[in-house]
Amino acid sequence: MDSQSVGRPGDTSIVVIVLETDEVYIIASLSTRNDTQVIYVDPTTGNLCHTAKKGHDLFVSESEALNHITDGSRWLCKSTTHARAIMGYAALGNTGMLLLATKVTATIPNMPGGGCVYTVSDSEWIKFQLQNAYLQGKGELKNIQELAELDIDGKYYFSETRDITRPFPSKYSVQSPDLEFVWNTWLSLPFKNIGLPQHCVVLLQGFAESRSFGVSNQRELTVALTARRSKLHPGTRYLARGLNACFSTGNEVECEQLVWVSRNAGQNVPFSRYIWRRGTIPIWWGAELKMTAAEAEIYVDSRNPYRGSLQYYQRLSQRYGSKNLDTAVNISQKKTIVPIVCVNLLRSGEGKPESILVQHFEESLNHIRSTGKLPYTRIHLINYDWHASVKYKGEQQTIEGLWKLLKGPTAAVGLYEGMYVSSLRQGEGYQGAVIRCEDSPGAFSLSSFQNGVIRYNCADSLDRTNAASYFGALQVLVEQCRRLGHSLDFSGSLDFQLGNRFSSQGNSGAYAGPLPPGWEKRSDAVTGKTYYIDHNTRRTTWEHPCPDKPWKWFDMTFEEFKRSTLLSPITLLADLFLLAGDIHATLYTGSKAMHSHILHIFTEDSGKFKQFSVAQNVKITLQRRYQNVIVDSSRQKHFEMFLGMRLFKHLPSVLRHPLKVSSRSPACILKPIVNMFPGANDGADLLSFRKKDLIWVCPPAADIIEVFIFLQEPCHVCQLLLTISHGADSSSYPALVDVRTGCSLDKLKLVLEGVTIPQCPNRTNMVIPLTGAIDSADMAVTGAGARLQSQEKPSTSLLYGFEELEGELDFLTRVVALTFCPVSPGRIPLTLGEIEVLGVALPWKDIFAKKGPYLKFLELEDKSQNSTNPFLSGSDIIVSDTSSSKQNSSVLSSTSVSLPHGLDLLTGDFVYSQPSPEPEVQEVTHEVGSGGLLDFFLDGTNEEKHPEQQCRLSSSQVATSENETARKHYLSYVRKLCGPDMARKPDFLQAMKLEIERFLLNLSAAERDRALLSIGVDPAMLDPNRLISLSYIGRLCKAANNLALLGHTVFEDKIVASIGLETQEDSTVDFWNIARIGEYCVSSGCEVHFDAQDHLRPSELPFSGSTAILTCSICQKNVCKVCTAGRGSTLLVNRNQSGPTQSNGLSSPGGSSHGGSSHGGQSDGSMISRAPILDGILCKSCCPDIVLDALVVDYVRVLGSLRRRSRADNAAMQALSRVLDACVGGHSFGIKHELGHQQGAEVSRMQLKNLLNQEESLAEFPSAGFLYSVETADGSAPALSLLLPLDAGAAGSYWRAPSDSTNVELAIVLGTLSIVSGIILLVSSCGYSTFDIPIVQVWASNKVSKEERSYLGKWDMGSMVSASSELYGPESSNVQKELPRHVRFTFRNPVQCRIIWLLLSLHPPSSSSVILEKGFGELSLQGTMMPSRRNSFGGSAQHTPCVHARRILVTGTPVKSDSTREASFHNSDKINQRAWLERPPQLGRFKVPVEAERLADNDCILEQYLSPSSPGVAGFRIDALNVIRPRVFHSPTPLDMDASDQPLTYIEDRHMSSAVLFIQVSVLQDQSGEVIVGEYRLPELRAGTPMYFDFPRPIQAQRITFRLLGDVAAFADDPAEQDDSGFGAFPLASGLSLNNRIKMYYYADPYELGKWASLSAV
């Protein structure tokens, strides 16, 4: 190995520290920067955190950072890992995984133009447990474990400074690589998301190494061999062969041979580069390995084996066509033909299994030619049966034969040659194209180009491919050296003489071949004799530097070549190929390359190698067999997980966007919490992860404990995470909790009431999911709320949430109030542990900076503002046929913008808004689709057609009336289906279609139910869940779930397939193609007429649908769009057709062994792993009913998800409008600045700096906020705008109080505990008058209690500023001042506090100051003030003065590390506390014997029968269920974009509709019949954790019944434990079974029970 020493000064250094507290810090000092960043891993969620604040996580040096983290080694390190690079990170549920390169080797040092390629020689995964209580199954945990087993060392490489994913030299920066060759795109995302993309290297798989050699004592040459493995078809030998849905082949590699002349720094570096490609045959084929047969059976897809071949060559043509170099102007714009030469080394002899592939290969090329779709690409196929040739002609002749075939193509394709010029000025003097690379100081001057590519293949693209490409490449190497002026020819001297002879004959016969880069040919002015100048070395010579004929070595025989060529470079190249071959073989087959002795053929002792290799080959054959049969599928899984593919299958519960912990410091506790022991702090410890072992003991007198948390930033709260904490007695932890949330202390809303907290072991992490507050009116009519009240038998919405209750979404939630109640008040002290609140925050930083995808989002929203303003309405639900499309259009268009090529990846449809038909004016009609149902949110054109909606003034009224219209529409649909008197009961499909209309009308379930109840219809009658049999629901759910997974598979493939291609598909049929109510077939051209009959008379329905006629791929009939099944149907139909026995049916070549051969889930696994391309369509007659139904179910699920998404987006926009000024100057959010934003920000920064005068601004939103809501006048800027950064918000806007309030109190919670020195009030643009200049009074405090605040002073601004009139009157606009108009209040002594109270009051009208200055005041009021104030108040005649201001700045310095004000316990206290905590409970829990038990209702009901003599039951124990919540529940929506496109906020479905399970307990006593004792909400806990629920009082009963209720359908089994036996009877997860999960107990004194007690403890 050409290794360089590791750890040079200036190298990247990564240190990962795990503290004793289990906190993880990544300390990165990059070679490309000269500072050090610290990335903190959130210990609960695993999110990476970096704020780029100096002294906090940005440091001058590594040692400074280390010192900060360990706080001068006060915090001990559990482990420290040093590394050279970060390769990736992922937070996977409960586990964080960080991949480090601990040792790297500089395998290509000093590339021309600088930069180094490092190969990872040692790697390490750092794994750590996260604190969230994720429901994760064993299978998932196993998969996470296995991800770490992926073999990295020696097979991955990277460059920190140069883009090496494209052929050398790339003009792109290292940060914009070609994704086809980047293997850690997914693993590097977390770093991109925190704005540190360069901290994770761009990782390539394959081989990169270089060798230097000298030629006859001349300067040294270096040859570098780089092999980039494509990630488009990753995987192992038997699972990744031929083409896949991403148009790529298995074992696909791009190889690059770069030769350059080593020069001193600053000198020009001539280089020559040659590219070739290798991979398996680009058609759909596979091989089935049979345990019994010796050779694998090869098969080719019988249906359409050449689909995707075209795109494959298209991609090659784009990459290797010289016209596509995007280099420079000098290359002609003319279309040149790109040759692609395939060298096929397969056995073509009769009867050989591979010969079928040879035939198909040829056929595939004919097929492509026949399409005429690649007019500028010529594909040639050279068949060369390598094995046969070696067998019959011997190795030497085989090589010679290859050379003969390769000469023409190689010369035609040519070399890419040029020179690196270190300074640009020099570069300008050279001819040809110039490439300037972003990451290199100089430029590349190019003299010739490679056009096209040679592609080698054998069956596996392994041994034969490696050998043949070596013999091709060595010819190129010799030519490359020659052209660089370093002939490898032994007989060179002879040739030179020859050249001289020619030249002495008057130059006539002089060989006029091309000169090496940097050379020039001139003629002697006197003799006319030609001479040559080497500008590189500034020497001249008479001799042509490379006199030979190009490519002459190709014509030699093997012996001639060996005799006449300098062999040492050839041997070096052989070494490189041997190493590379082993890498490719190992990655593909798990074993080294075979048959590689032929690479030693030029070495003298090649015979020895041959002997050796026979034994070697046998061994490798055996190894491969083992690998391929046993571990291929698991290695396949490793690759997929590494790439972030198919995670919905491998890690189904893992969220894409974990929540954020918002309750950590600098969040604070607003009201002190008492502790039994003095010396404890006020409760801040309860929020600190570092105190996670804390047991907070409240005095026994406390009936309840109230915890008020002020979050570190506003967010939508989704989860409460409690750490159960108690002493020996588990009953000291509270038994109930109420949760209230709000944007301020006076706006709290009850979110959860009386949620039971079971007793659990110490340190249990328990998640209580929270939705926003649910409207009690909604609760009354629908959902679990309504159902649980009644005694009717609960039904579960198994297909989808028919009764979904929607909680309010509020991204400005700031205060969370928890009320804990003890088991038995006053009996024992209460204990508490760490409390965490998790939520989703808006990206305020980016919003204020007006950058990133948020700007795009805002701009789109801004445009839509021109017609409507959805967030102005009081409700987040705006309903009408058209407004629903508007609401969604903004959502969709924001994401569709970044879609590759504007394609809906799922359907192939263009998602740019299509011209849609005129909306119908009739009451209940709608346009019949132009491009599928999802049109409803695609069209952005409708809105212009409703001018009456463009100016909504009182929007809440309008919303109500729109809502009313939507309801009417909905009800008329109901009447159409059920008849005017509701006589007809709708069938399942009709009920589903009603639901589709409901979603399209954007009605919530509660609104629907209210509408139905208003006409006396029981909503349950229209519940599709109740309209089909339970067993059919079971099968249907399975089918729909499979469809969802297949849909995601196809979707992922589409994203990957779009890499490097500009594909355009079109289709009129989308994934679902659901006909709406009243849409039916009337087309005369249709031969299917599936939906022809309807309850509606044809005359009622104008049919305006698409007249496109398609052909069914099964019955070949003509079919109209309405009678066509959605494209998704082909997925399910294919799946059913190719069972495990039918793998040759070939919907998924080679895939049948995937999914783990250990169990029988082959068909399932293979389909998910390698779904077919969505091609062909089915008519509804040929499509099984269950598939059609599954499509409808999936579609409704998708619509539900889209509704949630649009609700989230509306909530986000509402939050923005409550912070930023929404309506000043017609610009929402002030996006459009008069100045460029950059300039405006610059001015604001300068102003802020001048204002602060070395201090910090302590009260800036979003870290600061108001404790109480602030009175605000109508039409004013929102109160929070007072705290915004200076440059945020609309220019000229300001906040003002209602005119009737003369006193306004503002309680500002600072971003962190601070020492405050003063306050600055920025004056509104309207300026002050004598009447509204306020008196300011200030207090400071740490807690909310007003009594404890300290008075800091009173300032009468009127008297302060009377001398200067600068603050009076309106501001002259557009003047960029060094300081904005302001008043400063400086405190006599700085004060340490968290809350600043500000009272702004107006002078009472009769006060003396007003009288004194009346004259002036009246003058200004009459003169300048009135008109301007009119203007600024929007024309309202507003005479009364009011309190107003533009901004409030609080200045001072934050207190460093306030988090750990140590609780100063006295020793005696500690001992007391421990003694108290360790006191065991007096009573123990003992098992109540059960006489008999019975399970019912799919194990969701457990009945336990007790004997009359048994003790009273005090409670029951249940172990946490072993289920997961899968992330994928429906096929992807157009909004499910890849992570590179960011919506305004990430909030996953599951956090908006939280699935909650309840255990309902009822007892059968003697006479009274069955009585419900209680309902116990089950929190989320790790599987198997015991939970103890005490009953209110002991129960004596004959029978106790436990029922599992709630959203059971939202849970699934762990993939490893899933029953793959096909379409089972019931859709529920088996992990929900109550079998053996519940034990009843009673309390007794263990001493009294004696020895027997230990046996029956529960």
Ligand SMILES: [Zn+2]
């Ligand atoms: Zn039809």
Ligand SMILES: [Zn+2]
């Ligand atoms: Zn058909």
